[in-house]
Amino acid sequence: MLPSFLIIDDFLTNPHDVRRQALGLDYDPKFKQGNYPGLISTQPLPTAAIDKTVSNILGRTVRPAINTSHGHCRLTLAGDKGRSGVHIDPCFYSGILYLSQPEHCKGGTDFFRHRRTGLESVPSNEMRLIESGYTNPNTLIEEVVNKDTNSASKWERTMRAPMRFNRLILFNPWLFHNAGQAFGNTPEAGRLVCLLFFASGKIS
Template sequence: MILPSLLIIDDFIADPLAARTAALALNYDPDNKHGNYPGHISTKPLDIQGLNERVSTIINAPVKAAPDTSHGHCRVTLKGDKGRSGVHIDPAFYSGILYLSLSEHCKGGTEFFRHKRTGLERVPTDPAAIAKAGYSDINALIEDVVNKDTTHPAKWMKVMTVPMRFNRLILFSPWMFHNSGMAFGTTPEDGRLVNLMFFAKG
């Protein structure tokens, strides 16, 4: 099964203002933070009716929520918020980000990178490509490329930014090297507000 590397779907939710209001009403308790990301994540997910079914149709593969991830949760990132990691991959079968910041506030987006030393733009998943990159197995590659260089911006070259747009959904391979774009705003109402999606095979 070959999935699209990247898809951009605009105007994804029929009533995005209602979804945004619901997202802003969630609890973003700082004590709930359990990852290396910048900003704060909601303690509960945002309910988007029929999400798994719609995404399954879009990518022509059945998906469900990936266990032990923040699938469906929202994240608020304000100017000055810092994380403990940078370029990364996701622990999922497929990833998604729904932008819920209003268009007049949107800045940046989601950034994708090439690893300078290896020339890779993603973690290859077939043994031949892994061997060609000089590694014995996928875990060795992830450790030497992603984990080793995640916090070293000079090790990466940005190849693309998918711009933020209110009610834009991007779906992409979790193996692609990526990172969130710039943080902005001073309150959740004018900051970077996104809904995170991490899918497992359905």
């Protein structure tokens, strides 16, 4: 069984080079297709080395999940707002690589418990799902995650993974989570992360 949450500090051997690459990507507002705050890069960073290292860490081969933003970077500045909040990820395993400079880092990634159901994630087995009052996970996602995504009173924060330069967090994508605060007035001072959405299986 994969761990529900991991933190790996000093993940990259060349973090400043990767940060420069990330800042050099195009963040065209016309490319934005999600409910997230900020802008996402039109192209991904190369992730072959990251995918291999994460596979070694997990002891299980993972690869980029298709139809996701794997390897794309997200830049979020102070005042940027999204249309959704607490959410889950459509993949086998999730990762976020923090690329903001140490002097700019604030917040991180927050994880939540849904107050009404007591759930911290979409249940992974049928018995726990039934105990939560649902028989279909898609119904739970719609009535819990999607319905209450922006209702702060419906959620209790259980943990924050603090942002730190060159820190990678890996986690179960079914955990209820949300990006921490946005900050900065320029790309160089803003919240910069590389998004990782993994599928299980052989890396092509």
